[in-house]
């Protein structure tokens with residue numbers, strides 16, 4: 001029986017993780033849950049799962065959380081509130097901490113989980129991207145981070161086919177998003193509602209928007225570099241609209257191992273919780289008796305420059321990846337608030353990254369990384385305000 005803490009339990013990843021746990025009560029016991037501000041959803045989950053503790057990030061919602069717990073019949077559950085609450089839960093030593101929070105705010109919880117010796121089931125790619133070397137230095141043993149991001153789970157599964165020395169390249173697949181095939185000129189007028197229509201996955205607002213701009217793929221290339229220690233020049237991106245192949249590993253003998261399955265997150269989440277074992281019947285496999293075509297096409301870097309920019313910031317390292325991510329988080333909000341257009345998102349991120357070259361930050365401490373994150377947010381707000 002593994003004890004599990006789920007951070008971001010009310011979100012897309014979190015609720016699917018609870019589905020996996022529900023179906024395997026003999027394998028998992030949920031210790032603790034955290035959310036941003038959804039106290040009602042959190043209290044309902046806490047009551048159902050019989051957890052020990054819950055946390056919300058919004059300090060102003062402490063009393064609401066206690067009331068919601070009492071109303072749900074879970075008054076005895078420890079209730080934490082405030083910006084450090086998820087970090088406190090993450091450091092309490094569950095066997096597995098699933099980080100399903102969105103954004104760089106997930107960095108401290110990621111570090112706390114690793115510091116406590118828990119397995120970190122990592123959906124929150126932003127924490128690894130922004131904290132790269134700090135997160136890697138916090139790892140206490142090989143395999144302590146289990147990727148939940150579907151592409152990286154696919155790579156981890158494929159890597160079981162050979163030794164590290166036998167790996168030649170990683171091939172990360174991309175859906176291409178809802179605007180695949182459009183030119184830069186056509187992209188100027190797309191709307192937030194259109195950007196939220198991901199072709200295959202139902203996910204939170206930030207990652208769905210990032211899939212549309214291809215910033216998600218940029219973050220994933222950096223994530224792959226940091227997780228698997230493969231140089232950027234040996235990480236390819238290929239557009240595969242059906243997302244049945246979740247990514248691939250090419251080996252030195254010319255063989256490529258791909259992981260395939262329907263475009264759903266249940267298998268990566270379940271593997272995150274149970275690694276290295278597989279659980280029975282997590283998802284419905286591909287039906288190979290039905291005719292189907294899978295397409296593969298190159299990425300259009302001119303219409304979607306986010307991956308090229310991510311490679312640049314990844315190579316530059318230091319605080320550049322944190323700046324890329326933080327500027328993007330600001331721009332996603334600004335786009336949805338009607339303050340900027342779609343192509344302004346990556347253009348603004350590029351301008352902020354460019355400005356960072358003359359004011360580089362300190363990536364050797366968490367406070368240094370978070371200072372660069374704050375600097376990039378301020379700079380992005382200034383660019384957005386014109």
Ligand SMILES: NC(=O)C1=CN([C@@H]2O[C@H](COP(=O)(O)OP(=O)(O)OC[C@H]3O[C@@H](n4cnc5c(N)ncnc54)[C@H](OP(=O)(O)O)[C@@H]3O)[C@@H](O)[C@H]2O)C=CC1
Pocket residue numbers: 007008009010011012013014034035036037038039057086099100101102103105123124125126148149150201202203204205206207265
């Ligand atoms: N969804 C997916 O299929 C995939 C997601 N990922 C990654 O997983 C992460 C989560 O994505 P997703 O589930 O889609 O996002 P959602 O927006 O659906 O969920 C985010 C979760 O984080 C909580 N949260 C928000 N702000 C804070 C905060 N300041 N402190 C603590 N918790 C907070 C939310 O709580 P509340 O509900 O109260 O706002 C919610 O529980 C992201 O990093 C994403 O890139 C990776 C691969 C696939």
Ligand SMILES: CC(=O)[C@@H](O)[C@H](O)COP(=O)(O)O
Pocket residue numbers: 149150151173174175176177201207210211212216217265
């Ligand atoms: C499910 C998952 O891992 C997401 O990151 C998803 O893959 C997004 O797909 P694209 O970014 O390729 O559209």
Ligand SMILES: [Mn+2]
Pocket residue numbers: 149150151220
């Ligand atoms: Mn992904």
